[in-house]
Structure formats: C-alpha cells, structure tokens
Amino acid sequence: MPEKTVIIGSRSGLHARPAKMFVQAAARQGVAVRIRVGDRPPVPATSMLGVLALGAEHGTAVILQADGPGAEEALDSLAELLSRDLDAEEPADA
Amino acid sequence: MPEAVHGLGVSPGRAAGPAYRMAGPPVLPPAGPVADPARESALAAQALRDVAEHLERHAARASNPQAREILEAQSLIAADPALLESAEEGIAAGLGAAHALDAACARHREALLAAGGYFADRAGDLDDIRNRAVAAVLGLPMPGVPDPGHPYILIADDLAPADTAGLDPATVLALVTEKGGPTSHTAILARTLGLPAVVACRDAAGIDDGTLLGVDGNTGYVEVGIAEDVAAAIRLEAAARRERRAAGHGPGRTADGHPVALLLNIGSAHDLRAPEDAEGVGLFRTEFLFLDRRDAPSFEEQVAAYTAVLRALPGRRVVIRTLDAGSDKPLPFLRLPGEANPALGVRGLRTSRVRPEILDTQLDALAEAARGSDAETWVMAPMVSTVAEAAAFARRARERGLRHVGAMVEVPAAALHARRLLEVVDFLSIGTNDLGQYAFAADRQHGELADLLDPWQPGLLQLIAMCAEAGREASKPVGVCGEAAADPLLATVLAGLGVRSLSMAAPAVPDVRDALARRSLAECEAGARRALAAEGPAEARAAAGDAAG
Numbered sequence: 001m002p003e004k005t006v007i008i009g010s011r012s013g014l015h016a017r018p019a020k021m022f023v024q025a026a027a028r029q030g031v032a033v034r035i036r037v038g039d040r041p042p043v044p045a046t047s048m049l050g051v052l053a054l055g056a057e058h059g060t061a062v063i064l065q066a067d068g069p070g071a072e073e074a075l076d077s078l079a080e081l082l083s084r085d086l087d088a089e090e091p092a093d094a
Numbered sequence: 095m096p097e098a099v100h101g102l103g104v105s106p107g108r109a110a111g112p113a114y115r116m117a118g119p120p121v122l123p124p125a126g127p128v129a130d131p132a133r134e135s136a137l138a139a140q141a142l143r144d145v146a147e148h149l150e151r152h153a154a155r156a157s158n159p160q161a162r163e164i165l166e167a168q169s170l171i172a173a174d175p176a177l178l179e180s181a182e183e184g185i186a187a188g189l190g191a192a193h194a195l196d197a198a199c200a201r202h203r204e205a206l207l208a209a210g211g212y213f214a215d216r217a218g219d220l221d222d223i224r225n226r227a228v229a230a231v232l233g234l235p236m237p238g239v240p241d242p243g244h245p246y247i248l249i250a251d252d253l254a255p256a257d258t259a260g261l262d263p264a265t266v267l268a269l270v271t272e273k274g275g276p277t278s279h280t281a282i283l284a285r286t287l288g289l290p291a292v293v294a295c296r297d298a299a300g301i302d303d304g305t306l307l308g309v310d311g312n313t314g315y316v317e318v319g320i321a322e323d324v325a326a327a328i329r330l331e332a333a334a335r336r337e338r339r340a341a342g343h344g345p346g347r348t349a350d351g352h353p354v355a356l357l358l359n360i361g362s363a364h365d366l367r368a369p370e371d372a373e374g375v376g377l378f379r380t381e382f383l384f385l386d387r388r389d390a391p392s393f394e395e396q397v398a399a400y401t402a403v404l405r406a407l408p409g410r411r412v413v414i415r416t417l418d419a420g421s422d423k424p425l426p427f428l429r430l431p432g433e434a435n436p437a438l439g440v441r442g443l444r445t446s447r448v449r450p451e452i453l454d455t456q457l458d459a460l461a462e463a464a465r466g467s468d469a470e471t472w473v474m475a476p477m478v479s480t481v482a483e484a485a486a487f488a489r490r491a492r493e494r495g496l497r498h499v500g501a502m503v504e505v506p507a508a509a510l511h512a513r514r515l516l517e518v519v520d521f522l523s524i525g526t527n528d529l530g531q532y533a534f535a536a537d538r539q540h541g542e543l544a545d546l547l548d549p550w551q552p553g554l555l556q557l558i559a560m561c562a563e564a565g566r567e568a569s570k571p572v573g574v575c576g577e578a579a580a581d582p583l584l585a586t587v588l589a590g591l592g593v594r595s596l597s598m599a600a601p602a603v604p605d606v607r608d609a610l611a612r613r614s615l616a617e618c619e620a621g622a623r624r625a626l627a628a629e630g631p632a633e634a635r636a637a638a639g640d641a642a643g
Contacts, residue, residue: 012387015212020167048170049177049202052216055209057388 101295103314105284110325199224275544339604374411376597396459404467442477504528526576549578550631562592582609590622
C-alpha cells in the first residue's frame, strides 16, 4: 500500500488548528487515508479523536497511507499540509 | 420594589437586561434495562449530530477567530465516527444511549490524556461534548452559555475558560457568578471584554431566567426585578459611558496633568491590536512561548518573538517578565517534581535555581532583541523574595547589556524590603494578585476566600504604599501590573499612593484614563489616605469614592 512519511511542521504539533485543518483536508480526499506514528496502529485521517490521540508533536514523523486510484495525489497533498507550520498561517477567513 | 443581591464588583460599568442562567452538567439517571438497542443507537447518533451542528453554528457566529477555531475543532470531535462507534459498542453491551455516550466520551478522554501534554488539554472538549450529548438524549437544557436570541445578563455558578470561549460580548451585557473572586477567570475575562461583572454573589442562585436585572460592576450590587424605565435609564448611562470611553485618548494623567503611564498587559505581539495608541507595555508575559511544548524554545525563536513586540513600539517602554512558571504552572520541559503546595514552591525566578540555563538563554535572547530595536527594553523577574535574588538577577541581565532591570513585588518580604531592592534594581512592578494571595495567605483559586483577595484590602494597599514610598525616595519608578490597576477608582488610589505606571488589559485603559482625568493628584492622594485608613475593602472603596468626589 502506498505510504508517505512526513515530519510535522506545525509548532504546536498535530493539535488544535493544525489537527482541524488536517482532518478537514483528509475528508475532502476521494480516498480513505490512514495515519500512524511508528509501529502504533493507524487511525483514519478523518477521525479528529484518532488524530489527536496520536500525540504527534512538532518534529514527529508520521506515516500516511492510502490505497486505490488517487492515493498518491492524496498522500502528496496531505503530506505537504503537514510539513507546513500551520500555526503561523492566518486563518483563511479572518 | 426590586430586591437587591450583593457580591464583589470586579469589572466596572452598569448594565440592565434579562437574566439567563448557564445550565450545569446533566446528571445521569440510574442505569436501567434497555428495551430497544436500535432506538438507543439512533438516539445517540442524533444527539452527537445535534451537538456537532450546534457547535458548528456557534463557530460560524463567533466573532473571535481563536474562539471559532476551538468550536470548529470541538464540532469535528462530536462528529467523529469513532465516537459514535464507541457509543454503539456500549449500547451493544447493554447500555442506554445516555450512559453509552458518557462511557464513550470517558474512553476517548482517557486516550487523549494518555497522549499527554497539550493533547491532554483537549480532554476538556470531551467533557463538554459529553455534557451536551447526554443533555440532548435526556431532553435537559443544553449546558453552556445560553442563547436566548437577544442581549442578556449571564448568570452562572462560575465560569471556566471552556464555558466562555464562545461568549459573544455583543449579546452578553454583564456577568454575575455565585462563586469566584477578583482574580478569577470570570473577573479577568470581564475586564478583557469590558463587561460589567459581579462575582461571589451567592444569592444570584435564586434569580429566575428572564428576570430584569440591573448590574453595577463597581459596587457589586445586582437589583433583581427592576422596572423597564429603570432599565432604560441604566442603558442610557451605559451608552454614555461607552461614548466617553471611545472619546478618550492620549497618555494617562490626572486632572492637573500629573502623568501616570497607562501600559498594556500582553502575552504576545498578537495582543497589540492598536500599538500606535499604547503608551507602552507594562507586562509582557513570555510564558506563551514556553507553553505547549516539550523542549525549551530556541534562542532564535525567542529573539523573533521578542523582536515582534519591541519593533511594534519604537521609542516606548516594554517591560518584559522572564519566564513565570514552575510547580504552579507546570511546563513539561522543566521536569520539576510535583509539590504539595505549588504556590509556595519552585516557581517564577526560583525555577532558575534548578534550571539556570533556561533563564540564561532567555536573557541572551532579550538582549539580542533589545539591540535590534528602538523600544526601551525593561526586563524583570517574577517572584523575587530577597535582595540577593534581585541582585543576582540584575547581574545576569546587566552582564548581557540589558540596561533597565527590575523585580516584581509579589512576595510580602519583597515589599517590606522595597527600599533595599531599589538599591540593586532600576524599577519595581507590583503584581497585586499574588501579593494579595501571599499577604493574606489566601489561595487565589479559593472562592470562599474572595473577600481576602479583594485588591481594596487596606493591608494590601499598605504594602503597595511602602513600595511607592521607596520608589519616591530612590527616584526610581514603581508600577502596578496586577488586576488592581484595571479598576478605575483603585487606579486613582494607586496614583495617589505614588505609583507611576499602571499596566492592564487593553480594554480597561479607557475607563482608567477617564477616572484619572477627573481627579487632581491631590484628590488622588486624599483618596489614597482614606483608603489606607479604612477598616476593610468595602469601606476603602467607599472612602476613596467620597474623597475623589
């Protein structure tokens, strides 16, 4: 199954706003994406609770995985999002 | 005749409007046998959907972007299929919908707590969702801030930060709580939003929803069941006050032109919404850089954060407090052991006894940021108790080229030795919240002891007077940066005691500026003398009001 490893770029980790943006972006993908840290079991990228419970901090490596048509594009787009410091970016609608 | 109930006025101003109470968390009924699991599943699903939609609607309406983010994240948690799955598992095991939702939230709450650090902070979101979902299933009023669809006065047992994240200052006219003290979250929030507030008002428990109230945040009186014409008069007065606040500008001074600097309390550059109007910053809390993380922030990161604030205020004073954390405000990377009595433990400057390198890096970064800006950079240490501590801090700061070095006065011993402290530092800044807590041996969080924490306590004023007197003798500035500085009448008393700067949350500035501008320095001094001589806080308040006319 295609996988992609990415380092969390947000200063506060995959938490609060970055987690929200990630979960929302995952829900927009046409393919089911899962996310994990190390050898721990993966959780659906669309589950806010699952994503928060990963405890992924700034600098943590997370592994995204997806299968089927569009999987590569989904992984690329979500990995790019996670690599940015989302805390430093202004809310789009504020 | 309307009836009056009384509490502590903690945020000035008057307001009139109907009362609405924040409902408490729902209580689970005894668990009973479940007749129709499919129906329970449908109830649980509907409840979570309702909660998610409710939170989303509130998010869309929230005026503050930060509040909106919190509500959106909460809505995503409520809508998380994993939460419903857990509830369905509970139902399959024989629970009713309410109990299954309670157990599901508890389970995910544990998972977040296990993730630790700031992920664990989200556990409170699950409590909130649990309360809302259980209330929805049981048909109880939705806990949280009420939403009557028109402006109202919020009545609550007490308010926690989570309760008030979605609080809209355009619909909430005033806050009245049964518990809380002058330094409680409710009080600080009210002053930040510029809302009149009365706390520690036990009899507010008896106020029914919809009753017309008149709230006076100065005196702490709440009139219950007032007539519509009385309410209209109060509304007129409140509007006049808002106009006056909007009209005032410029530096703080008494009616006869004696300057009293009005400075801002900030946590980061984000809090400086209109830096061009500010005389300066009297308290830059640097904790925000250190919160939510496992390692200390790097030198470069700190330089950038301090520079952002200093550059916004060219030519003006910016008083920066070094890290104020410890066993009372634990930070994971400090790796401090738990303490039986954290308020009296390793906190503030004392943290540098065990982790000196953190303060060294911070002072290096402050010196670097100061070199790169035109602002007057003042640096002070929190929780200084002895002259030796102040001297050691001053030496470390001056070695790095920092020229204005000060100590906070929060410990009574420091106030008693204010004169000696000023032999080794350049200024003092009095933190009235902690000074009150330590002088009166009363926990700041303790609702039953709110009267002891009243900043109008003459004993506290006496300690402030000693510091101000020491400042006058040494010709060195003494300021106040606690919540006391935000109380307009008390601000005139502090000015009368000889305090040269007052630092407060930005929304408090207009009222304080207005109060100072209406009194001469001599009137402020007369008020201060009467307040010092008063028997208790209420008498001090009344005496200062009389003296100032």
